[in-house]
Amino acid sequence: MNINVGTSASRTTPFLPVRGTPTISATSRGTRELLMSIAGPPRRYVRGQHLFHAGDSDPSLYVVESGSVKLYGITSSGAEQIFAFCLPGEFFGLDVLGEPAHGSSAGVLEPTTVRALPVPEIRAMYRRIPAVQHRIHRLLAHRINELYEQMMVLSKKRADERLAGFLLGIDARLPEPQRAAHILRLSMSRYEIGCYLGLALETVSRILRRFDDEGLTRTRTRRIQLCDLERLRALAGLALSGPARTTPGILFA
Amino acid sequence: MNINVGTSASRTTPFLPVRGTPTISATSRGTRELLMSIAGPPRRYVRGQHLFHAGDSDPSLYVVESGSVKLYGITSSGAEQIFAFCLPGEFFGLDVLGEPAHGSSAGVLEPTTVRALPVPEIRAMYRRIPAVQHRIHRLLAHRINELYEQMMVLSKKRADERLAGFLLGIDARLPEPQRAAHILRLSMSRYEIGCYLGLALETVSRILRRFDDEGLTRTRTRRIQLCDLERLRALAGLALSGPARTTPGILFA
DNA sequence: TACGATTTTTGACGCACATCAACACATTTT
DNA sequence: AAAATGTGTTGATGTGCGTCAAAAATCGTA
Structure with a gap:
């Protein structure tokens, strides 16, 4: 989108006091920063390159720092279906947290930088900081409701x-x-x-x-x-x- | 669907050794049984009744024991859109694990019995048994990929x-x-x-x-x-x- | 068994959108 | 600057499926 935001860590996370469970973690705020702390170095890509393909067992998810990415799959008849456009600050590839491989492909739309978050490290973080886990649940659940919305549109x-x-x-x-x-x-x-x-x-x-x-x-x-x-x-x-x-x-x- | 399976707990969980993280839990198999152990008593419903509506903050998810349930939402123009049909043995309403309220409504299609799993108890279980948490991730991630499939269909x-x-x-x-x-x-x-x-x-x-x-x-x-x-x-x-x-x-x- | 209510079927018709086909730009290459 | 390539626009035409309408079948219930 020809946009350059600063590092996505500079975004303030809007709200998040997870209701219900009294999280023990000291920092109930700032889970995003915690997550970003295990992110790898920024990586640059240009249009047409891919971060992963459906079926890849690359065990990490990603954050867009600048630029944009499309998430897509291929129909049985060979047609492309785009599931989402990912903009700066947004996570994608979250399904590897639960599935052995990525369920969709991620292609870069313009000069873009992303950072990778290794799944094992995220899992390790769960133990120490329950709030991170709630955050991940929030992301997954929210994504599901977004897809419901998209189903209604389609x-x-x-x-x-x-x-x-x-x-x-x-x-x-x-x-x-x-x-x-x-x-x-x-x-x-x-x-x-x-x-x-x-x-x-x-x-x-x-x-x-x-x-x-x-x-x-x-x-x-x-x-x-x-x-x-x-x-x-x-x-x-x-x-x-x-x-x-x-x-x-x-x-x- | 006029089907009566035995208790859904009788279903064997197909596979699940979560790769990557060496789970510490003793029972890497049987997470489904563990989950079912906190399920409430069976509740009976008839066609037209609802378990929850979109927006309800009822903090529990459900398993179908027998019968069937539809998950649906209402378009801005008032039309119904069904997101899923839930059959015996299947969980639904998982989005409350991450969102403060249900994102869709659950209506019963025929004489049906379901059991409720309180979210707080599931969260509590996470601490003790990491495998349960992986299971939940699996369910959420799998659901997302199912919805991608459905997007392609639509x-x-x-x-x-x-x-x-x-x-x-x-x-x-x-x-x-x-x-x-x-x-x-x-x-x-x-x-x-x-x-x-x-x-x-x-x-x-x-x-x-x-x-x-x-x-x-x-x-x-x-x-x-x-x-x-x-x-x-x-x-x-x-x-x-x-x-x-x-x-x-x-x-x- | 018979009645009303709901669901399902079947037909006629129209339209929103896909498809096919040129053409016009814009951007990059040489 | 010309040529080549990808992308976007615009028009003509067709069709898959929605909409409207009415009959037929099925179900619930008296």
């Missing part, structure tokens, strides 16, 4: 509703500085957007054009400005307005 | 391919005795099947008719016999034949 929404939701979703995940202007610089092609939303790339292009004609957006290839957030939200079926959107998750499997 | 497959996959999926999850005959006794309506597969109920009905005409199935309302497994598998895009299908998961969020 099976019930029209093309324009999907696109509106997609644009708003990206927008909401931008780091503070760029979020204000509501200008997206997409790192993915029309084809990839279509792969994610279950649409043909031509449909993506056409709907985007219509949004422009109707004053919802201002599009110049991969630079998209969101002009009428209210109408976009209405289209996407989101609650109107809503200033402070809680973006607690920051994870991907 | 966005890339034709109606007949979806239906074929659905029927085979149910079939593979039947307890041993009935699986042999490949005769399904569905507890869900055409409408509910459509809700799950992203199709109109009329389409479900029509495709089912076509399957019958083509000799793939023999349908009498909710009793469906799978006659030509090979062709069904080919349609669904599954590997041909494949005798012993590993059904490791047995979980739902």
Whole structure:
């Protein structure tokens, strides 16, 4: 997304006092920092490179520092299906925590740096700091609910509703500085957007054009400005307005 | 599904030696039994009753003993979307382990008995028995990969391919005795099947008719016999034949 | 057994979106 | 600067499946 945030560790974790179990850990805050403390060195990649493929038994998950990554699988008939786009600060590849191998492939969309977190070290951390474990559960559970949301999109929404939701979703995940202007610089092609939303790339292009004609957006290839957030939200079926959107998750499997 | 298996605890857990971390626990096998040991008493429900609704902060997850349950959500436009059908032996509602409230609703499809597992007790168990924690991770991670699969179905497959996959999926999850005959006794309506597969109920009905005409199935309302497994598998895009299908998961969020 | 309610089937019709096919850009290469 | 390559736009056409409507079958229950 042509964005450079500082190290993702600089992000403050919004909230997290895990209710219920009285966690013994001293630091109930800062689990993200704890997790990041076992992250390997930043690694650079360019578009087209892969961090792992479905089936790889590489035992680590990843955090995006800058750039963006797509998580995807291949249909039985050979078609690509994108499961998620991962932006700076977000974890992905979490499924190796429970499965012997990755269930999806991770491909880089633009010049990107990521850091790896070795699964064994995460497991070791569980013992010492229960809060980390709760954090991981939060991430996994949250991801499942995100996928439920995506299922509803794929099976019930029209093309324009999907696109509106997609644009708003990206927008909401931008780091503070760029979020204000509501200008997206997409790192993915029309084809990839279509792969994610279950649409043909031509449909993506056409709907985007219509949004422009109707004053919802201002599009110049991969630079998209969101002009009428209210109408976009209405289209996407989101609650109107809503200033402070809680973006607690920051994870991907 | 009009099925009565013995207590789900009688199911043997297929495999699970968690690679990597050398688990200290004495019983690396039998985590399922351990989990079941904290399950509450069996509770009976009839069609239409609910175990929880999306948003409920009921801190427990559930196991189906007999009968069946649907997990679903409501779209912004008020439409129902079914995320999963839960059969005997399967866990559901796992997302409360990480989220403060349930992310979906659980409705009963037929006379059904379930048992509840209180989240606090599961958490307490983590400390004592790390293997239980790995098991939970397995369940969550596996569920995520299942949802990836379902995303591919919803966005890339034709109606007949979806239906074929659905029927085979149910079939593979039947307890041993009935699986042999490949005769399904569905507890869900055409409408509910459509809700799950992203199709109109009329389409479900029509495709089912076509399957019958083509000799793939023999349908009498909710009793469906799978006659030509090979062709069904080919349609669904599954590997041909494949005798012993590993059904490791047995979980739902 | 008979009644009403729900579910399922079947047909007719229309539309949202995929597909096919050029063409227009933009970006990189030589 | 021209050529090559990938990406995006736009139009024409087709179709898979949704929608609407009504009859038929099944189920629940008196």
